Every structure is written in structure tokens, then in C-alpha cells.
Amino acid sequence: xxxxxxxxxxxxxxxxxxxxxxxxxxxxxxxxxxxxxxxxxxxxxxxxxxxxxxxxxxxxxxxxxxxxxxxxxxxxxxxxxxxxxxxxxxxxxxxxxxxxxxxxxxxxxxxxxxxxxxxxxxxxxxxxxxxxxxxxxxxxxxxxxxxxxxxxxxxxxxxxxxxxxxxxxxxxxxxxxxxxxxxxxxxxxxxxxxxxxxxxxxxxxxxxxxxxxxxxxxxxxxxxxxxxxxxxxxxxxxxxxxxxxxxxxxxxxxxxxxxxxxxxxxxxxxxxx
Amino acid sequence: xxxxxxxxxxxxxxxxxxxxxxxxxxxxxxxxxxxxxxxxxxxxxxxxxxxxxxxxxxxxxxxxxxxxxxxxxxxxxxxxxxxxxxxxxxxxxxxxxxxxxxxxxxxxxxxxxxxxxxxxxxxxxxxxxxxxxxxxxxxxxxxxxxxxxxxxxxxxxxxxxxxxxxxxxxxxxxxxxxxxxxxxxxxxxxxxxxxxxxxxxxxxxxxxxxxxxxxxxxxxxxxxxxxxxxxxxxxxxxxxxxxxxxxxxxxxxxxxxxxxxxxxxxxxxxxxxxxxxxxxxxxxxxxxxxxxxxx
Numbered sequence: 239x240x241x242x243x244x245x246x247x248x249x250x251x252x253x254x255x256x257x258x259x260x261x262x263x264x265x266x267x268x269x270x271x272x273x274x275x276x277x278x279x280x281x282x283x284x285x286x287x288x289x290x291x292x293x294x295x296x297x298x299x300x301x302x303x304x305x306x307x308x309x310x311x312x313x314x315x316x317x318x319x320x321x322x323x324x325x326x327x328x329x330x331x332x333x334x335x336x337x338x339x340x341x342x343x344x345x346x347x348x349x350x351x352x353x354x355x356x357x358x359x360x361x362x363x364x365x366x367x368x369x370x371x372x373x374x375x376x377x378x379x380x381x382x383x384x385x386x387x388x389x390x391x392x393x394x395x396x397x398x399x400x401x402x403x404x405x406x407x408x409x410x411x412x413x414x415x416x417x418x419x420x421x422x423x424x425x426x427x428x429x430x431x432x433x434x435x436x437x438x439x440x441x442x443x444x445x446x447x448x449x450x451x452x453x454x455x456x457x458x459x460x461x462x463x464x465x466x467x468x469x470x471x472x473x474x475x476x477x478x479x480x481x482x483x484x485x486x487x488x489x490x491x492x493x494x495x496x497x498x499x500x501x502x503x504x505x506x507x508x509x510x511x
Numbered sequence: 512x513x514x515x516x517x518x519x520x521x522x523x524x525x526x527x528x529x530x531x532x533x534x535x536x537x538x539x540x541x542x543x544x545x546x547x548x549x550x551x552x553x554x555x556x557x558x559x560x561x562x563x564x565x566x567x568x569x570x571x572x573x574x575x576x577x578x579x580x581x582x583x584x585x586x587x588x589x590x591x592x593x594x595x596x597x598x599x600x601x602x603x604x605x606x607x608x609x610x611x612x613x614x615x616x617x618x619x620x621x622x623x624x625x626x627x628x629x630x631x632x633x634x635x636x637x638x639x640x641x642x643x644x645x646x647x648x649x650x651x652x653x654x655x656x657x658x659x660x661x662x663x664x665x666x667x668x669x670x671x672x673x674x675x676x677x678x679x680x681x682x683x684x685x686x687x688x689x690x691x692x693x694x695x696x697x698x699x700x701x702x703x704x705x706x707x708x709x710x711x712x713x714x715x716x717x718x719x720x721x722x723x724x725x726x727x728x729x730x731x732x733x734x735x736x737x738x739x740x741x742x743x744x745x746x747x748x749x750x751x752x753x754x755x756x757x758x759x760x761x762x763x764x765x766x767x768x769x770x771x772x773x774x775x776x777x778x779x780x781x782x783x784x785x786x787x788x789x790x791x792x793x794x795x796x797x798x799x800x801x802x803x804x805x806x
Contacts, residue, residue: 393738
């Protein structure tokens, strides 16, 4: 008994020593920004830290604007953004002596889905705008059966809604008759249960229980999103201060590597290559 | 060692601390609710917040009107009561007066067990079984409607209503019934003219507490009500009660933003409504106690 006890004590002391040593030797990297990019940054950080035990990466959300503001202040090394930097932000950064550099890390594509029983195969962006603003309410207007359109949308605070809204609706407001669902999975669930439904989900959520329609004649796929042919898509960025060096550069390279892009794909986004 | 008087004092104080802790938690909740939510009332204005029907919290310019959400909560709750009250009171009468005692001891706990079913399970049932059924019966484009939510909430508030109404009916003194029967009234007349009027304020307490359960329920309405912020003019259309709005949007509203404050504002309104319900339930309960004690 006594022997085991002393063995454990020695082991514990050894571990504490190793841990203090490694903490002392750790390199720090802080990332903040878009909640859309958050899953990518988080997963990449986890995997990178597993491979490099001397690195400590902390990742926070808070929105693209907050992330870029923190980068301008020099508070973070990398700012995640689901949009490009604004002119006013660039000016503020240069005033502070910073030069934000964009790195495209992934593409985010959103497929428009209908029930598999629906005969409509394709819609234009204009059709989608008519449907989601409530101006068109019957599938017969788009060559389908005489059936009321059940509009399904994500709740308006989600990143998916934000992209979809920007690209399809523009200045129009979403119809109040839209069924708001709290997740991509819930949207797909309602569409697969409801014959007249239309919804939209990230490409990672497509399955046999729903049918993706062509938008402006293009079917959503990783290839068409990456090439920019599919219209409801946007690039996701990580911004750094100046051309990244040291740990920041190694991390960005990791995200852009084949392994990093594999993680992007696992998180339901479209990899760049 | 401490002597026994000091020990007793310490134990007393610790128990008091525990006893007051729930009051402490309640105070904390109220403070947080108002600190986070009150700013929206000064920014938007209370009447605009309550009576505008534009709920567009993430648009520019944003709309923070909860009228449709508030109406949806009220309509769904009333509907749930229309369904639950006849069933609930009839069950209570049956259990307390008609059912033999040995069955009562099985039936009442069984009904009360309904209260222990997690709300997400009611939600699943409503989503996968009730909503396709209603869609078929009424030929609707979608089965996720106000009616679906009403039926589910009605079922969910049944145990509260049955259990408390049954307690109220059983609490009516036996002498009342004996007197009525001795005067030549039959059992039905005794029930309708004597027992139910005496127990009425107790039954009202049960109904109000059932309403409190229905209006505060979140998971089930999030799953079955559909989530469209329409005015509930037709119960066969989807609606979006207040609780569902908070649950769906709070996760992604930036902390401290107007949207965040507006969601806390909804929480304040919801809190005040349930507070009023509880006060009325208390008053009714008090009346009932006076009545059966023969004042």
C-alpha cells in the first residue's frame, strides 16, 4: 500500500513539474470574431493544439464586427469574419498602424430545399425573393401543383439567415407567415414532413429526405459553391495584422492545408480545394 | 467542543439561510431580468413594444413589437384551457365522487404522472403524431399550428387541473353533502348545486395554475406551434408564442445588444403575467379556505 502511495505522489509531482514547464514554454494565439466561422476556428485550434502541445489557442465568438474591432486594437492575432472588411474599418486600422490582411479559409453555401414530392426543380433568385417576402404563395406560380407554399426559415438572429437574407431578400422583409425554426436540422425536418414547404440549409444538411432545387439553373454542390457559380454562397475570412508570421502564420497555413480544409468540410462548410 | 446552545443556534441559522435562499434566488432573477430588459422599454417605448406587431429584431431599422407574440401566447393558453378545463374538472369530479376508493388510489397518481413527462417528449408527440393527423383532418399546408399547441398544452396542464380540483372537491366537508342529500336532493343535484359551487374557488385556483403552466411552457410550443410571427386570427395557422421566441433567438443575440434587451423585455412581460396568475390563484385559494371552514 505504502509503496503505491509514494509512487503516486512522485508521479503527481512529476506531472505538475511537466505541466508548469509546458505552460511556461507555451506560445499564445487569440482568435475572435464571427460565430459562423467559430466552429471552423474552434475545431482547427483543437486539432492544432493536439499536434503542438506547446501552443495555446483561445477562440471566441462575438460577431465579425467585434472580431475586426479587436484586431484593429491589437487585442487579438486573428479576426474571424463572415464578410469582407469595411472601408471604415480599414481606415481605422491604418490610423492605428495596423494592416489587416484577408485570408479566405472556406466557402459557406446555402441550399434551397423543398419536399421530395414537390415537382418544382428550379427557382430563380427573384422567385425566391417573391416567396420569402410573401408576394407569391402558391406553387402553381412556379410550375408546381396547386398547393400553398409553406415558407420555412431560420430565426432571424442566425448566421445562416443573415447570408440567405442578404443574397435573396435584399431590402425586402421576410414574410411574417414564415415558420421560424431554431436549427438547420429543424428546417430540414419540417420540409421533409410538409409537402408544400420550402426551406434553406447549409450544404452539410442535405439528405435524401429533402430535395435541393436549382437556383438560377445551378444545383448546389461543393464544386459549384467553391467555383462561385451557385449564387447563395459567401466566402469566410480570417484577418491578420500584416502578413502572418510565427505562430499566426503557421496556424493560417494549417487551416488552409489539406488537413485543415478537411476539418472545414467536417463542420458543414465548403472547402477551398 | 461547542456547547449545545451554540450548536443549536448555528443549526438554526443555517436552516434559516436555506429557507430564505429561494427568496434570494427570486430577488436575483427579478434584478437580472429588469437590469437586462428594462433599457428596451425606454429605447422603444412600452406601448410600441407591446402593441406594435413588427418583430424584426435583426433588421435595419429593427422592429421590436411583440403584439403578435403576446397575442399568440394568450390565444394558445386560452385554447389550452378550453380543452383542459372540461376534461380536468370532469375527471376531478369522477375521481372524487364516483370512483371507488381503491381505484382512486391508482387513477390519481397515474394522472399526476403526466406532469412528470419531460416537455420535449410532448413536443415530439405533437410534432410527429398530432401534427400530421391535424394536417390530414383539416387539409392544411402544415400541421404545426396554434391548435396543435393548444391541444398539447391542454394535455400538459391536465395533471395540475385534475389534481388540484380533486383536492378542492374532496376538501368540501362531508356535512355539506349529507345535508343536501337529507333535504332530498339526488347525487347530481348535490354535485352541481352544492359541491361544485363550494369548491369553485379551489377549482379556479387549479385552472389559474394550469394556465401558468401553459403560458410558460417553452420546448413544446417551440416544436409544435410552427413559429410564424403572425397575428393568431386563425387557430389553424402557425403562431409564435413569447417563450418560443426567447428560446429560439437568445442563443445568437449578441450580449447587451438591443435584440438581447428586447428578449429580456419579453421575459419581463412573461414574468409579470405569471406573477398576476399566481396572485389570483392565491386569492382564490384564500377564499376557498374561508368557504369550507364555514367562516
